[in-house]
Amino acid sequence: xxxxxxxxxxxxxxxxxxxxxxxxxxxxxxxxxxxxxxxxxxxxxxxxxxxxxxxxxxxxxxxxxxxxxxxxxxxxxxxxxxxxxxxxxxxxxxxxxxxxxxxxxxxxxxxxxxxxxxxxxxxxxxxxxxxxxxxxxxxxxxxxxxxxxxxxxxxxxxxxxxxxxxxxxxxxxxxxxxxxxxxxxxxxxxxxxxxxxxxxxxxxxxxxxxxxxxxxxxxxxxxxxxxxxxxxxxxxxxxxxxxxxxxxxxxxxxxxxxxxxxxxxxxxxxxxxxxxxxxxxx
Numbered sequence: 065x066x067x068x069x070x071x072x073x074x075x076x077x078x079x080x081x082x083x084x085x086x087x088x089x090x091x092x093x094x095x096x097x098x099x100x101x102x103x104x105x106x107x108x109x110x111x112x113x114x115x116x117x118x119x120x121x122x123x124x125x126x127x128x129x130x131x132x133x134x135x136x137x138x139x140x141x142x143x144x145x146x147x148x149x150x151x152x153x154x155x156x157x158x159x160x161x162x163x164x165x166x167x168x169x170x171x172x173x174x175x176x177x178x179x180x181x182x183x184x185x186x187x188x189x190x191x192x193x194x195x196x197x198x199x200x201x202x203x204x205x206x207x208x209x210x211x212x213x214x215x216x217x218x219x220x221x222x223x224x225x226x227x228x229x230x231x232x233x234x235x236x237x238x239x240x241x242x243x244x245x246x247x248x249x250x251x252x253x254x255x256x257x258x259x260x261x262x263x264x265x266x267x268x269x270x271x272x273x274x275x276x277x278x279x280x281x282x283x284x285x286x287x288x289x290x291x292x293x294x295x296x297x298x299x300x301x302x303x304x305x306x307x308x309x310x311x312x313x314x315x316x317x318x319x320x321x322x323x324x325x326x327x328x329x330x331x332x333x334x335x336x337x338x339x340x341x342x343x344x345x346x
Contacts, residue, residue, distance in 0.1 A: 065232065067206020069307040071103035072096035075282045076300040077241065077275040080113035080121055086134035089151070090141055092302050097145040099304045102172075102205055105150045107271040107282070108165070108182075108214050108239035111135065112154040114273070115163070115192040117242050123163055123192065128156050135168070143174025148204055150211060152237045152271075155179060157194055165193040167211050167237050169202060178202065182213040183222070189215065201231060207267075207307055212236040217253070223260045228325060232309050233267040234260070240280060241273030249279040254291065262289025265315050267307045274300050288314040 074092045078085050089106060096104045108114060112131055115123065135153065142149045149170040154163045164181035171177040181196025182189070200211045210231040216222055217236065226234065236257065240249045254270065261268045268285040272278060276298050284293040284305040295301040317324075320331045339345065 065203075065206060065208050065230070066309045067204075067307075068310070069103065069205040069207040069209075069233070070101050070304065071105055071269065071307070072099065072101040072302050072304050073105045073269050073271050073282050073284060073295070074110075074300075074302040075107055075271055075274040075278075075295055076110070078107075078110050078113050078273055080119075080126075082111055082113075082127065082131040082134035085111050085113070086137050088300075089138055089149075093138070093141050093145055093147055093149065095302055096304070097147050101147070101304055103148040103150065105235050105269050105271050106152045106167075106237065107241075107273050108152045108167075108237040109154065109273070110152040110237070111138070112152075114239040114242070115154055115165070116186070116188045117239070120192065123156075124160075126154075126163075139170055139174045139176070142170045142172060146172040148172055150235050150237070152213075152239075154193070155181065162192060162194045164196055165189065165213060166196075167200075167213060167235075169200060169211065180211040180213065182216065184215045184219055186215050199226065199229070201226075201229060207233050207309055209233045209235060214238045214240075217256050217260065220260065220263075223264050223266070224325060227264045227266075227321075231266065233269070233307050235269045236271075238270060238272040241275030241278040243277050243279055245277050247279055253280050254283055257283070258285055258289045258291065261285045261287055263317065265313075265318070265321075267309070269305065274298055286313055 151168040169178040180200040265287040281297040
């Protein structure tokens, strides 16, 4: 499958007030559509606020009607602009169960086409959210895309599985904002996403909250692992990016990746040689 997908990635300092967050997202939607983007990618908890953060309301105290109303406004705007929206939010479950930490896939018809629920939750997340257990894969403009969220990046098994499923682009929403300053995430998050991109030959959009202190800015990564676009750290912003799967970029693993995923954990042809078997000889 080959295609070209122009999308917008945005970041801002979210609150726990969905109406306020929606106002920012609606403005970004207008800018994205005006720039020719077919999709807008938001960060984790962009509409709801990140319910694992300090000062977050308990699920029982959250203003779910306000969140539902704000989501409806974004759906209406998506239909008006013919824009796909990956909306970081929270999804209430039944009874006293904790909500899902989710990204809604809102289609250009203004309807919710699917919802990705964060599969891997940190210890802190598990106090606020319920985990999910399924992928969300969709096609847009000839590009096969998948959605992941934040802590999922610690589990390479997810990316290998997506590779087997023919995914070409990963849209991953993060929330490493509202922290007390630089930390290990400043050094490893973008680099880990670069590794997943290069190892699996994925285009990657990694969005992050810009709430001060944000430990790294949103980035766009090519399948060769190179960051080719970035927003400013600790500042709200939007960038227009283009995925072009027709490009042939550097991919050292290409001749051997499929065999490795099938269990052949070497390249070339093995030989039956006693000197190779004796690993203590000179």
